[in-house]
Amino acid sequence: xxxxxxPHLRAVIVxxxxxxxxxxxxxxxxxxELLAKxxxxxxxxxxxxxxxxxxxxxxxxxxxxxxxxxxxxxxMVTARLMGRGVIGIREDDVAFSxxxxxxxxxxxxxxxxxxxxxxxxxxxPDRPTPQAxxxxxxxxxxxxxxxxxxxxxxxxxHPEIGPGAGSDRLRLCVSAGEALPAxxxxxxxEVVGIDVLDGxxxxxxxxxxxxNRPGDVRYGSTGKPVPGYEVKIVDESGRELxxxxxxxxxxxxxxxxxSYWNDRAKSRRTFVGEWTYTGDKYLRDADGYYYYCGRTDDxxxxxxxxxxxxxxxxxxxxxxxxxxxxxxxxEDGEGLTKPKAFIVLKNGYAAxxxxxxxxxxxxxxxxxxxxxxxWIDVRPxxxxxxxxxxxxxxxxx
Numbered sequence: 001x002x003x004x005x006x007p008h009l010r011a012v013i014v015x016x017x018x019x020x021x022x023x024x025x026x027x028x029x030x031x032x033e034l035l036a037k038x039x040x041x042x043x044x045x046x047x048x049x050x051x052x053x054x055x056x057x058x059x060x061x062x063x064x065x066x067x068x069x070x071x072x073x074x075x076m077v078t079a080r081l082m083g084r085g086v087i088g089i090r091e092d093d094v095a096f097s098x099x100x101x102x103x104x105x106x107x108x109x110x111x112x113x114x115x116x117x118x119x120x121x122x123x124x125p126d127r128p129t130p131q132a133x134x135x136x137x138x139x140x141x142x143x144x145x146x147x148x149x150x151x152x153x154x155x156x157x158h159p160e161i162g163p164g165a166g167s168d169r170l171r172l173c174v175s176a177g178e179a180l181p182a183x184x185x186x187x188x189x190e191v192v193g194i195d196v197l198d199g200x201x202x203x204x205x206x207x208x209x210x211x212n213r214p215g216d217v218r219y220g221s222t223g224k225p226v227p228g229y230e231v232k233i234v235d236e237s238g239r240e241l242x243x244x245x246x247x248x249x250x251x252x253x254x255x256x257x258x259s260y261w262n263d264r265a266k267s268r269r270t271f272v273g274e275w276t277y278t279g280d281k282y283l284r285d286a287d288g289y290y291y292y293c294g295r296t297d298d299x300x301x302x303x304x305x306x307x308x309x310x311x312x313x314x315x316x317x318x319x320x321x322x323x324x325x326x327x328x329x330x331e332d333g334e335g336l337t338k339p340k341a342f343i344v345l346k347n348g349y350a351a352x353x354x355x356x357x358x359x360x361x362x363x364x365x366x367x368x369x370x371x372x373x374x375w376i377d378v379r380p381x382x383x384x385x386x387x388x389x390x391x392x393x394x395x396x397x
Contacts, residue, residue: 049073056104058203059385067261068203074255075112078207081228083113086213093119096142098128103387108207109146130158138166148177148388163193177388179292181314182220206255221289229253249282250275300329300337303370315366321349326382326390341373351378
């Protein structure tokens, strides 16, 4: 079936197949056999620094995943700028990333960052459930822990969470993938005793380019540009906006991707000269800290004023009954767009109108009187990419 869909495919290499599975794949090559036949002689490939080294796929939070082409120097640059420059990773560190190696966030966390200084890495082959993550933290006692906001929320809801999250050597926690709500970071510091550095990266830039840093954490913000990168906020015409105004975040730096594979139109819209358009709406405060407002295609207006889904989601998730939330814009009977919320409740809470009224009042108080959700839909879970990003486009279907 795979060959029918990919007529130009020349070879299929399978990893970890059982004996029964191998018998069903007569035309495939098996990784273990290829490895056994190979000569154990190391060699250096004749490459250039500006040649494409890898394709890294986006998470698909807005639709179909795209392959970003990165050159050989990108991994080294991110390890130097974010890994050593911000995180301060060193040889005696033990890193544990709940994000997998197949994603740019996990690749830097667990491979290029520690490899650049000779540090160690803990790999979890299983799905990163709260129970599995806590067990790994207790078993290996990492010094640096990387996760996404939804996992931090799930860990805080686990009855076994406590100081150090099970690791008496834990010195630093890092979050990316989506913006970390302020209450989550504050609660983690209160319960675990370690700050969480929230940052923004992308597959297009390979790793984090905007981040809080040790000793300079402002919860609710994504921090400041990582040294070596330049960012600005622009309007629809590309004009740079002053502090306090919402616009699209664009970034310039040495780890930018070369293009999307086989997608020239999207490449031209995203990689514009030296600048990469992130698709994220941001504002910068007077102190130079950047605040996430939502994806450009997720923002909507209510009563003529912009509403950030993230702001409403943060307000909902700060209520004691809500584990996580997602918000979209939906038209009412008069064709006017209003917020609709999808929530996952914590154990012990029941969905009824009394709770919904309390949640609406909570959002009015925290976010603004026009931003409260007109509709609230309770779900057992929210659609997410493998990296933990909410797939809001699926909620619109």
